[in-house]
Structures are given as C-alpha cells and as structure tokens.
Amino acid sequence: MSALVNVMNEETTLLRAGHVRQASTLTPDKARLAQDYVGFARSVQRQGDRLRAEAPTAVERLKLGHESLATQMAENLRVLATARTVTEDILTDVAKVVGQQNKAKTYGRAGTIAADPGSAARGIAINRSL
Structure with a gap:
C-alpha cells in the first residue's frame, strides 16, 4: 500500500511540475500496484472477522494506511483532471489559431471578407486518452 501511495505521490509531483511524459512512465507501476492492492483488499475483506x-x-494500521491512500488518490485524480483540462485547452487554442491563420483575408464582391473553404485549416487531431 505504501508503494502505491509513493508512486501516486511521485506522479502527482511530476504532473504539478508539468513533466507529463515523466509522469506517464509511472503508469505501469501504478497499475500493477493498484491491481495488487485490490487483490489484497479483497482478501482482507473475506477474512475481516478473523483478522x-x-x-x-x-x-x-491497515485502516490508517487505506485513509492515506484514499487521500493521495483523491489528490492524484484532481491533478490528473487539471492536466487533462489544460492540455485540451492548449490544443483547442492551437487549433483555433491554426484555423484563423489559413482564412482568406481579402474582400469579396459584397465588401466582406470572403472565406475560401478550400484553403481553411483541416483541423488537428486530439488524443483524449490522457
């Protein structure tokens, strides 16, 4: 349990510092430790009365450790959500700017800026799996 808390703490720290790629290298360890934790937690639940x-x-002590894990997990999820939102906002802003740069800036017959759909930006792809 403490290893899972430590990995989540490290990931949270890296994300806060803007080191998304470094934080993503912790994902396999975090997933493995979380899977182990769930397995152990189920075993403890089955043997709760005896234990x-x-x-x-x-x-x-196990309950206190679980509370520490829950606190760290909540903080980690908040930071992940913030990182995702910031990333999406940046990509959306970039897509808007790219689209604006490719618009025609000449006047048409009606005295308005004519938009040439053929020269408009085709957009960019956004991977939302973060």
Missing part, C-alpha cells in the same frame, strides 16, 4: 479478532492492531 479483527487475531490482529486488531494490524487491522487498525
């Missing part, structure tokens, strides 16, 4: 009777102190 509370035989090792109440350890169960209490």
Whole structure:
C-alpha cells in the first residue's frame, strides 16, 4: 500500500511540475500496484472477522494506511483532471489559431471578407486518452 501511495505521490509531483511524459512512465507501476492492492483488499475483506479478532492492531494500521491512500488518490485524480483540462485547452487554442491563420483575408464582391473553404485549416487531431 505504501508503494502505491509513493508512486501516486511521485506522479502527482511530476504532473504539478508539468513533466507529463515523466509522469506517464509511472503508469505501469501504478497499475500493477493498484491491481495488487485490490487483490489484497479483497482478501482482507473475506477474512475481516478473523483478522479483527487475531490482529486488531494490524487491522487498525491497515485502516490508517487505506485513509492515506484514499487521500493521495483523491489528490492524484484532481491533478490528473487539471492536466487533462489544460492540455485540451492548449490544443483547442492551437487549433483555433491554426484555423484563423489559413482564412482568406481579402474582400469579396459584397465588401466582406470572403472565406475560401478550400484553403481553411483541416483541423488537428486530439488524443483524449490522457
């Protein structure tokens, strides 16, 4: 559990600093540790009564660790959501600017700026899997 908290903390720190590529290298470890955690948590749930009777102190430490993990997970999700929003905003702004640059800037017969659809920007692709 502490390894998962540490990986999420490191990812959160990197994302806050704007190091998205470095943070993405932690994804395989984070996924593996999260999967292990879920498996262990299910085992603990199945043996909850026995564990509370035989090792109440350890169960209490486990609860505290889970609270720490939940806090770190919430913070990590907030930072991920912010990074995603910022990325989408930047890409949207770039797409708008690229589209504006390719518009014709001459006047047509009616005295308005004529738009030539053939020369307009075709757009850019945005990968929303972040």
